[in-house]
Each structure stands twice: as C-alpha cells, then as structure tokens.
Amino acid sequence: MSWDQNELTSGPLPLWWQIADRLRKAIEAGDFKPGEALPSESRLNEVFGVSRTTARAALDRLEQEGLIVRRSGKGSLVLAPQVEQPLTRLSGFAEDMRQRGLTASYRTLTAGFERASAEAAEALGIAPETDAFRIYRLLIADGRPMAACLSWIPAQRLGNRTPTTGELDSGSLYAWLETHCGARIVAGSEMIEAAIADPAVADVLDIPAGSATLVARRRGVDGSGEPVEYAVVRFRADRYRFRVDLVRE
Template identity: 50%
Template sequence: MWSQIAERLRQAIDEGAFKPGEALPGETELNRRFGVSRTTSRAALDFLEAEGLISRKSGRGSIVIEPRIERPLNRLSSFSEDMAVRGLKPSYRTRSLKLTLASEFVATELKIANNSPVLEIDRILLADESPMATSLTYLAPVAFERSGLPTVEVLDSSSLYGWLKESAGVALTGGQERTEGAIADVTTARSLGLKQPAAVLVCHRTSWNSARQPVEYVVLHYRADRYSFQVGLARS
C-alpha cells in the first residue's frame, strides 16, 4: 500500500500539483485520505525522500525539492545543451579569466610541456538563475593561439563549447571523465548557495578534438542535490 501512495504522490509532483518549495500532505492527512496506518504513510514519504523528490524537516513537513538533472555519462555535451534538453535557461557567471602557466598535472592532462601557457577560466554555471555547478577550465594553446582570447562578456553570454567551435574552430569530439563524491569547501558551498556540510559531485574531464589532441581539462563541482549521473551497462 505504501508504494501505491508513493506513486500517487510522485504523479502529483510530476503533474505540478505540488511545486518545488511546497509541502505534501502530512502523515495524519495521508492516514485519513487513504485509510492507512502511520507506519504505511511514513514508509511512502521515506521512499520519496530516498528518491530525492522531497526533503523532510521537523516543523516544515515534507517539502518538494527541485528535480535532479540526469546526465548520461556516455555522451560529451556542454552545460547549455544539458539544460536546453530539460527546458531550463542556462547562464554563466565568470569569476576569472587569465593566461597562466600549466602545472605539471594540467600539462600531463593536456599533453603539453610543463609551464606552457594555458587559458584558465573560473565560472559558475546556472540554470534558471539557480547555481548548479562551478567549473575551473584549462584550455590548451590550440584553443586560442589563432583566435585570441574570449572576453568575460562572451563567456557570460554563451557556451564555452560554442565559442570553441565557432570562434576558435575547435570541435570537441570525445573525452574521458572521472566523477567522485566530496564535501564542499566553504568557497564552493557559498558559490552554489549550499549550507555546510553539503555534498557535491566532483567531475574531472579531459576533452579532445578529432585528432584526439587534448583541448580542455576541467574540474566541475556539481550540486549533489540537483544532479545524478547515468551510464548504460552490458553484461559480457
């Protein structure tokens, strides 16, 4: 019975009957409406919380939270493409843009000599004006030697991958990515509008062009309460 109640509530959330920030009926109301025990109604709400659909807090009840963005791990896509698919408006806030010298680790990822010039871009990625992730990007010289550097205004108004393709003539065709869980530090939590302690998903990605020449190395910190990652599996 609890699963039927949970499904009814999930459907109501999907249809917009309960919007993010609004409270679902409490256990007492669910007991009366469905003629079940408190244990059953609590199990239904526990399930929705485990699914990431609601947040249960003492004194506030069961609050509908913003839906998670499901991102496939087998496809290289830009943040703006991910948001557009879900009907969300992407925007960007560039915190810094500078030429710097590649550290040994960044140089290894980009397969360039240590202390080669790289373009460092620090941005906050937003969807419908809500912070979703931070990104610290390093671009290899091939990305800006001929086209010059983008401006902060350009980066705040468009996709970085779009700029690479249209202005630099560099199309990213593939990459390698590693994702791990972590607790956000003070700066990251503040940037993402999170209260500490807060979980984040840390993504390390190296992307290359059609010649498999590395162009981008980026570290992204995604809000764990707004993102989930999917990958297809096959049994050999």
C-alpha cells in the first residue's frame, strides 16, 4: 500500500501516529531512499486533510526515531539506516560492518610516532610524554563516513615494524597487529558518551559543526591483560548506535 492511499481512521491511534507509521513503512520498503525528501507538511495536509500541527508532529516523530533529518530549505531528508553495535561484543570495524552487510573502507589522515597524550599514556600504562604510534583514520561504510578513529599503540608492541598508510587504508588494524606483531586484542573496556562535533571533526565526518556524535573510548588488551591499543572513536550519531541487552535477576 502506498503511503498516500486510503484515509486515516478514527479511533485510539492519533492521526499524527498513523501518518508517521505510513511514512515509516514507506521508508522501510524503499519508497523513499536515503537522501530523498519526504512529503512536506503542506503536502501531508493536502493528502490527509489534517492540520499543520498534526503533520509536523508526524515528521517530528520520525526525526526522533532517527529516520529523517530536517533541513531548512530542503525539507525532511531520509537518513541511511543506523548501524547497531552490541556493547558486549568486541570487534574491529571491518568485522563489525561485514556482519551487517556493509563494506568497510578506511582513509588514513595521519600516522606516525608522537608524544602520547596524558589520557592515552595512562590507558596504555606508559610513562607520561612517552612516544607512541598515533593513527588517525576515517572509518567508512558503503562509501560514506561512519566515524573518525584516533588510535594509540605502545612502541614496544610494534618492534621494528610500523604500518604503512597503504596497509592502514586497505584493512583492519586489529588484523595487522595480530599478523605482524603477534598482538591479538581479545578483551577491553569501553566508555561511551555524547559530544558535539567541533569544526575539525565535523569536516572529517561530513556533518554540520555542532552535530551530535557518540564518542567511544576503548582500551584493548591481549590475552595476558597487557594494553595493545587505546582508541577514541567519534561516531556519527545519525549513522551509528549502541545496544545493550539487560536481564533482571
């Protein structure tokens, strides 16, 4: 059924809810693709004979659900489906995307030895102001920016081998560390918080400055509990979300 077929029904379900449900199902069916605009408030008023307030409430609901974004002069634009990451599973970006049917790729922005930040030094258990290998990469899913990742790796973990830009652009950092350094990340801890994208981060992620992001600070360790990597990953909140399964005892 097309979104604009059949009249709305009177009953317990509010009119705005029915309109939102029609549009939601149309998005799920692919009638409106990412980047396309939904019908305007005035078009919804015309089709369903509702007030502007009702039409706005329906679109507001879809925006709250992360299905659309409202842009001045452009209307209500459909967003690409969000990628969902369970909080109980540790995986690299490539593996995470592959499990969701998406193609992961990377673009290395900077890579080299630098003095570790105080935050990174503490997480890695190295002395303050010690050099560590710093990697700043753009993480991409199906050709679109997903996150900006800043990784720190202790120098002793690398030995005489450092990843080239070509290697970082072509594959998983976790896989490279395991293959070339014998360092396999098997566990870790992660802290997640919300943050506003500053102009530099916004430019990398191709979002407006001031947009919401999810920041994950992750410490990865090997089988003996020794730190292998400390990463700060800034995800686009319109493309990524975390999930945690809860059990009441």
